[in-house]
Amino acid sequence: MRFTLYGTPGWGSVLVEAQLAWHGLDHEVVEVGDLFSDPEAQAKARAHNPLGQIPALVLPDGQTMTESAAITLHLADLTGDDSLVPGPAEPGRAAFLRWLVYCVANIYPTFTYADLPERFAPEDAAQAFGDNVKDYAKRLFVILDQAAGAPFFLGERMSALDIYVCAMTRWRPGRAWHADNCPRLAAIAERMDREPRLAPVWARNFPDG
Ligand SMILES: N[C@@H](CCC(=O)N[C@@H](CS)C(=O)NCC(=O)O)C(=O)O
Known part of the structure; x- marks a missing residue:
């Protein structure tokens, strides 16, 4: 198993x-x-x-x-x-599914496209394409921030969305940008950093803190 x-x-x-x-x-x-x-x-x-x-x-x-x-x-x-995924009868289910898919269908691909923009745009346009995608990613994070509750994304209830927020806010544009522009996401991320059941995973994956 x-x-x-x-x-x-x-x-x-x-x-x-x-x-x-x-x-x-x-x-x-x-x-x-x-x-x-x-x-x-x-x-x-x-x-x-x-x-x-x-x-x-x-x-x-x-x-x-x-x-x-x-x-x-x-x-x-x-x-x-159901501690990470609200069950079908839970009121938070619809929002959970909506924003989970938003993270993987909208935000995640911006990393794919901007990590190596030369895979997707001609050489002389790759830098500009990558920069545009990075700006678009910021818009997407702000929209996610506006949908976020406290202390967790779904409010009182933790879910896998909080794991996504904690990890993705460490990626580009990074935690400092989120602190200034996405205060709800930044607060969720900090809270999740301190979650004892996940602390060893964060430490192994982000050894620089
Ligand atoms: N939709 C996928 C996205 C996975 C993804 O983009 N992974 C990145 C690493 S964070 C990757 O493998 N990138 C290498 C590449 O795209 O070539 C998921 O949600 O698991």
């Missing part, structure tokens, strides 16, 4: 690692490496995901899952534990 997570410290695999830890699921993390610069890392990721992206999670039955939101929902189903 062991899960194998393919990932790189601090990258998107942290979203799944945090949930495996939260649910107390037995798992191993296999480090893939730097997908932007290391062809071996890219080959390792492609062995589990044709897109060459992490996270990739091999389930105890041998199936591979990618897509962090799908994994989030599946782990809640498997464990029967």
Whole structure:
């Protein structure tokens, strides 16, 4: 009954690692490496995901899952534990699904497009394209901030959205920008940093604090 997570410290695999830890699921993390610069890392990721992206999670039955939101929902189903995913009868369910998909369908791709913009735009336009995507990401975070409650995204109830906020606010444009522009997200992130069940995961993935 062991899960194998393919990932790189601090990258998107942290979203799944945090949930495996939260649910107390037995798992191993296999480090893939730097997908932007290391062809071996890219080959390792492609062995589990044709897109060459992490996270990739091999389930105890041998199936591979990618897509962090799908994994989030599946782990809640498997464990029967609704602590990270409000159940169908809970009032927060609709908002949870809406903003979970918003994070992976809108915000996450801005990292894909701006991490290596030369993959998506001609060489002479890549820098400008990347900069535009980074500006767009800021707009997306502000919209997410306006939807956020306190002390957690859904209000009194913690959920996997708080894990997304905690991890994604560490990525570009980073925590200092969020403190100035997305105060609700910044507060959620700081609170989640201190969540004892997740502290070892944050420490392993973000050793610089
Ligand atoms: N929709 C995917 C996005 C995964 C993703 O973009 N992962 C990044 C790392 S944080 C990646 O593997 N990037 C390498 C690439 O796109 O080549 C999810 O939610 O899991």
